[in-house]
Amino acid sequence: MARGNTPQRILAASLTMFNEEGVAEVSTNHIADEVDISPGNLYYHFRNKEQIIERLFDDFEAKFYDTLTVPNETPDIEQIWLFLHLMFELINEYRFIYQDLVFLVSRQRSLARRFRRIIGRKVEAGMAICRLLTADGIMQVSHADEIDTLAQQIAMTATFWLSFAHVRSEKPDPSATARSVAQVLMLVAPHLIDPARDHLLALAREYR
Amino acid sequence: MARGNTPQRILAASLTMFNEEGVAEVSTNHIADEVDISPGNLYYHFRNKEQIIERLFDDFEAKFYDTLTVPNETPDIEQIWLFLHLMFELINEYRFIYQDLVFLVSRQRSLARRFRRIIGRKVEAGMAICRLLTADGIMQVSHADEIDTLAQQIAMTATFWLSFAHVRSEKPDPSATARSVAQVLMLVAPHLIDPARDHLLALAREYR
Numbered sequence: 001m002a003r004g005n006t007p008q009r010i011l012a013a014s015l016t017m018f019n020e021e022g023v024a025e026v027s028t029n030h031i032a033d034e035v036d037i038s039p040g041n042l043y044y045h046f047r048n049k050e051q052i053i054e055r056l057f058d059d060f061e062a063k064f065y066d067t068l069t070v071p072n073e074t075p076d077i078e079q080i081w082l083f084l085h086l087m088f089e090l091i092n093e094y095r096f097i098y099q100d101l102v103f104l105v106s107r108q109r110s111l112a113r114r115f116r117r118i119i120g121r122k123v124e125a126g127m128a129i130c131r132l133l134t135a136d137g138i139m140q141v142s143h144a145d146e147i148d149t150l151a152q153q154i155a156m157t158a159t160f161w162l163s164f165a166h167v168r169s170e171k172p173d174p175s176a177t178a179r180s181v182a183q184v185l186m187l188v189a190p191h192l193i194d195p196a197r198d199h200l201l202a203l204a205r206e207y208r
Numbered sequence: 209m210a211r212g213n214t215p216q217r218i219l220a221a222s223l224t225m226f227n228e229e230g231v232a233e234v235s236t237n238h239i240a241d242e243v244d245i246s247p248g249n250l251y252y253h254f255r256n257k258e259q260i261i262e263r264l265f266d267d268f269e270a271k272f273y274d275t276l277t278v279p280n281e282t283p284d285i286e287q288i289w290l291f292l293h294l295m296f297e298l299i300n301e302y303r304f305i306y307q308d309l310v311f312l313v314s315r316q317r318s319l320a321r322r323f324r325r326i327i328g329r330k331v332e333a334g335m336a337i338c339r340l341l342t343a344d345g346i347m348q349v350s351h352a353d354e355i356d357t358l359a360q361q362i363a364m365t366a367t368f369w370l371s372f373a374h375v376r377s378e379k380p381d382p383s384a385t386a387r388s389v390a391q392v393l394m395l396v397a398p399h400l401i402d403p404a405r406d407h408l409l410a411l412a413r414e415y416r
Contacts, residue, residue: 024232099310160368190398
């Protein structure tokens with residue numbers, strides 16, 4: 001275990017253990033053991049496991065809002081790709097939140113509200129990008145509610161694709177992040193007009 | 209609590225509690241309490257909580273394969289709709305499996321294999337339907353791998369949409385199943401050719 005101040009070491013160990021074993025399986029005693037401190041020392045820094053989870057969620061949330069700003073001018077396909085890539089890397093870093101999402105938010109109500117805002121921001125960013133692409137004539141939809149549905153589908157894919165990949169594969173898949181990006185790009189593709197569509201499909205294929 | 213034989217009452221109570229509180233939060237003592245029997249009586253019927261989960265999974269799996277047969281002739285849009293509706297009702301009935309999926313399959317390896325087969329069947333059915341629609345000239349894709357991606361997207365949506373809806377809404381949403389069906393139909397829509405596309409969009413809009 002790398003050196004560092006004790007609260008940081010507790011948080012780093014908790015993140016790894018939550019990601020690998022799931023929140024429910026990890027107790028504060030396990031964490032103290034892993035960091036090689038006494039349970040009393042851990043309780044000196046954190047009231048309980050919920051507080052550790054909340055502190056990790058704070059970090060995730062701050063990084064999320066740093067990464068996901070709603071664009072106000074049309075991004076090109078490479079920018080969308082890069083941005084999706086950063087997003088999935090972040091989700092992967094804090095994957096315990098996503099893998100145990102339903103029960104995490106039902107046990108800790110304050111996280112529920114905050115996570116709903118995060119999904120809201122994902123939908124909003126998806127809609128902003130689609131509207132910009134439509135206004136620029138790069139994207140075509142037959143009805144405005146197709147953009148709404150597409151943005152929700154993108155947000156859901158960004159929320160659960162890594163869990164889906166995790167459940168589907170017998171061993172951890174190092175290319176899961178790149179494949180997640182490709183999957184989102186492929187959602188957008190059928191609405192694009194050539195040559196943007198061809199360009200995006202070629203890009204997506206590289207990452208599958 | 210309705211009468212009935214004890215194992216069935218244990219399974220029914222477990223299903224309700226798992227769905228509402230999550231597997232990790234429910235102990236065999238809680239279940240025995242709810243059924244109004246002694247823990248010893250519960251252990252006479254089931255070795256442990258894992259065995260209860262496995263028995264519930266058996267029921268879910270049998271119903272799943274009854275519902276989801278891979279079609280060999282082109283279904284019409286209404287048939288696809290009905291079939292999706294039955295699928296989401298079943299998922300809703302056994303939603304603890306889906307809400308706690310990642311950790312359920314990591315704790316019980318035999319369920320992991322069985323659940324992977326279930327997702328495989330969803331992808332297979334999605335691909336079969338898309339290929340039939342394409343062969344009939346109702347659906348158009350620019351490249352064969354679009355069908356593969358679309359089928360995976362359908363399978364993922366069928367796996368996680370209810371969890372997504374659950375996390376997003378503050379209270380239980382009685383129309384979540386109908387909205388799930390609409391969301392899947394909207395995935396297929398951009399690939400359809402009019403009038404099938406218009407017909408499907410109109411149908412999807414009724415259920416949103």
